[in-house]
Amino acid sequence: xxxxxxxxxxxxxxxxxxQDAEETVDECLGRLARxxxxxxxxxxxxxxxxxxxxxxxxxxxxxxxxxxxLRHRPEPSAHGARPAxxxxxxxxxxxxxRELLELPRRQQEVLILHEMExxxxxxxxxxxxxxxxxxxxxAHAGRLELRRRLAAWRDGKD
Amino acid sequence: xxxDEAMTEIQRSLDGESSSAETRRxxxxxxxxxxCRRESTALTELKGLLTEVGVTDRxxxxxxxxxxxxxxxxxxxxxxxxxxxxxxxxLLAFAPWPQxxxxxxxxxxxxxHGVDSGVEVSATDGRRGPPAVRVDAPDGDLRxxxxxxxxxxxxxxxxxxxxxAVALPSESPTLHVFWVYExxxx
Numbered sequence: 001x002x003x004x005x006x007x008x009x010x011x012x013x014x015x016x017x018x019q020d021a022e023e024t025v026d027e028c029l030g031r032l033a034r035x036x037x038x039x040x041x042x043x044x045x046x047x048x049x050x051x052x053x054x055x056x057x058x059x060x061x062x063x064x065x066x067x068x069x070l071r072h073r074p075e076p077s078a079h080g081a082r083p084a085x086x087x088x089x090x091x092x093x094x095x096x097x098r099e100l101l102e103l104p105r106r107q108q109e110v111l112i113l114h115e116m117e118x119x120x121x122x123x124x125x126x127x128x129x130x131x132x133x134x135x136x137x138x139a140h141a142g143r144l145e146l147r148r149r150l151a152a153w154r155d156g157k158d
Numbered sequence: 159x160x161x162d163e164a165m166t167e168i169q170r171s172l173d174g175e176s177s178s179a180e181t182r183r184x185x186x187x188x189x190x191x192x193x194c195r196r197e198s199t200a201l202t203e204l205k206g207l208l209t210e211v212g213v214t215d216r217x218x219x220x221x222x223x224x225x226x227x228x229x230x231x232x233x234x235x236x237x238x239x240x241x242x243x244x245x246x247x248x249l250l251a252f253a254p255w256p257q258x259x260x261x262x263x264x265x266x267x268x269x270x271h272g273v274d275s276g277v278e279v280s281a282t283d284g285r286r287g288p289p290a291v292r293v294d295a296p297d298g299d300l301r302x303x304x305x306x307x308x309x310x311x312x313x314x315x316x317x318x319x320x321x322x323a324v325a326l327p328s329e330s331p332t333l334h335v336f337w338v339y340e341x342x343x344x
Contacts, residue, residue, distance in 0.1 A: 016216035116212030
């Protein structure tokens with residue numbers, strides 16, 4: 001797998017759209033061509049992952065906020081043929097995505113890498129320049145916060 | 159086991175870091191504690207939802223046709239994708255780099271050619287090429303990429319598992335300048 005593909009895969013987890021993911025990755029890679037920036041990068045791998053994650057999260061959040069501003073909820077219930085539990089599941093999934101994008105940045109980064117990309121805490125620590133134990137703490141706190149937000153969303157929906 | 163210990167253990171279990179003895183202790187606690195059981199169920203569901211989010215494309219703003227099971231279709235590729243994709247990769251591997259268009263018609267430049275072996279890395283720190291990346295010109299000459307070329311802009315090109323090549327635009331159709339970054343961890 002080309003390294004770019006790996007980054008696109010990461011961005012796609014966040015943005016959930018291939019074209020957006022590719023554009024995001026290419027924008028980050030493009031920054032490498034600036035000599036002043038390139039000279040300051042200490043750890044290229046970490047820089048790439050963090051840049052891609054940050055830009056992807058920003059763009060995904062802008063997208064979800066815009067959808068909410070337009071009061072447009074991509075309602076799975078539009079699918080008349082879908083069983084009710086699948087509709088509920090899809091709604092929950094979209095809610096988890098929206099709420100994930102509102103968590104503190106470190107919690108987002110760790111949860112995306114750990115839960116979606118299945119990266120271990122040791123590796124996450126290296127990618128984010130933090131201790132593995134700290135990554136674990138962020139993941140655990142992020143799960144609890146996300147669980148709280150999901151519950152609040154469900155309460156508000158009923 | 160206390161409830162706060164159980165909460166930690168639930169998280170460790172979600173991380174796949176629980177030993178079988180710890181799992182048995184947690185199970186005993188959960189069978190007796192409804193509140194922790196609820197937390198465990200909710201966190202397990204959340205983990206599943208997070209995984210799903212990562213493998214489903216987002217719903218587009220347009221309304222979907224009835225019965226369009228888009229969320230689940232995100233990674234369902236047609237059956238011919240694998241053989242055709244593999245063939246395309248093989249073709250790409252042997253294809254020359256794309257040549258940039260140029261207006262020069264004086265004829266004194268070499269004809270366009272592939273430069274797939276045209277990069278030599280001589281990074282001083284063993285990690286990143288520029289500015290020490292050297293350019294393999296078609297006549298075999300090696301030279302450092304000039305500052306002007308670096309600032310002029312770039313074109314992204316291919317990369318291997320461990321190397322990422324960023325091509326700089328070049329007026330010459332025969333000279334391709336790359337910055338090569340090593341992406342492998344050291």
